[in-house]
Amino acid sequence: MDPKKKAITAAVVGTALGVGGLAVVAMPATAGAAPALPAVSAESLVQSVLTAKPGAFDGTVSVSNNLGLPSLGSAIPGAGALNVDSAHVFSDGAGKSKLALAQGSSQETIIHDGTTVWDYNSKNNTATKTTIPAGVAAKPGAGVDAGKMSDPAGAATELLAKVRESSTVSVDGTATVADRPAYELVLTPKPAERTLLREIRVAVDSQTRMPLRVSVLSNGTTTPALELAFSDIEFTPQAASEFAFTPPQGAKVTEKTAEVGEQAKAEAQQVRHDLKVVGDGWDTVVTGKLPAGSLTPKQTSGSAEGRGVDPQKLLSRVAKPVNGTWGSGYLVTTKVGTAVLTDDGRFAAGAVPAQVLYEALGTK
Known part of the structure; x- marks a missing residue:
């Protein structure tokens, strides 16, 4: 993965500092009463998130970055990706993914169809085509898993797996996220944990059990550090054309093999x-x-x-x-x-x- 992709991963998922790299706060509350949902235990909700298979979907992810990172200007390639405004994620539910990152008037599109990864940048009209050999593609973690690493579902699932045993877990009512009813799952560090974080909040879709919003609050402030949430989402089959890419007229294309x-x-x-x-x-x-x-x-x-x-x-x-x-x-x-x-x-x-x-x- 090149520096640009590393910066995007850090920005959207916050893995640069491991579990603690993510700090998110809830989006503004949706108007109206909280949805009435059947009672569910915290442990049952956690288990359902870790084993959920929501299938194909597409959704718009809202990202707000106030991490307090120092300004790097253009000194580091890809540093500007930390200011990504939003992302649109597509998944066929079987390994193919598409990620469109908006930053001002420009957009970067990353498409992974299982054997090929396209990375197109509209700002300079350049595209990189990376072919993944069969032997490489078969290995876990090979390629650019943009869909998993760039939406609240992937971020929340990874966090839950890492901190659940050292947390007090509870269900704090319900909420409406992306026009869907959801449970509010809260993980708070146990007293012995030495951390800058106060709690992780995950809004879990009541039907699919897919996380729709992940929020981590830091100690000593109520100001959002990073916001990562679906503003809209549709659980529907995705057309094969979503995962196909043809470079625009005049685009400079670089081809390489993932070796x-x-x-x-x-x-x-x-x-x-x-x-x-x-x-x-x-x-x-x-x-x-x-x-x-x-x-x-x-x-x-x-x-x-x-x-x-x-x-x-x-x-x-x-x-x-x-x-x-x-x-x-x-x-x-x-x-x-x-x-x-x-x-x-x-x-x-x-x-x-x-x-x-x-x-x-x-x-x-």
Whole structure:
């Protein structure tokens, strides 16, 4: 996945800081009384969400980003995707997906039909066609699963699976989301959890059990950090044409095959070897080490002026210098999480106070 897709995933799903990367607040309340629905236990509702198979659908996702991330300008490719205005998600219920991301007057469209991924950007009229070989496509997690990773259903299901055991779970009435009656499922961290988050709220469709809205509130503020919710949705079969793409007239098309080179494989294996999860639930911290050379200044691809990106200088702009028994480095703080990158390339991130990160860096 290229930097653009990583930025989109971070923006829409909030996985950049693991469980804590997502902080969402409910959309404005729908006028009228809350819908009357049969009583359901919290555990039963959680189980039904984790096993739900809603089938084909298409819906518009509203995204409001107030994470408090520092302004990166154009220094990092794809950083602008963190300001995505909305997304339209299509799914055939069997693996094919389409995602249309709106950002101002431009739109990016990502279509995954199981064997091919198209990525089209209307702003510069460019398209990338990635062919996924059969051996790669058969592997779990291969390709760009845009549908799953860019809607409230995928985000909520992942969060529920990770934090349910360390949460107090309850059903807090009902609501109407995207003109559909839904249960309000609430997960609150248990007292022993050291986290910046206060609660996760998931509006669950009463019929399909598909999450229609996911909301995570941070401590010390009532201001939305990120809003992710369906504003409208239709559970209907999708035409095959939705998952087919023909580049517009004059579009510049780049074709490639989803293959991983030996060097990339070696780097990925090293990253996995160094990656460690400290703690669990709400105060999970992910630690690891960047590949060698990651902090070395690099030339910006396609830059007419030959300008490059210096990670160290960028860090000095958006983060504050910190040090301790674990070493020295830079700390990035948002409303919903923190991340530290040491001068020797180690990192730690989570929805936790900085002190928890420092402790995790010192864990053997």
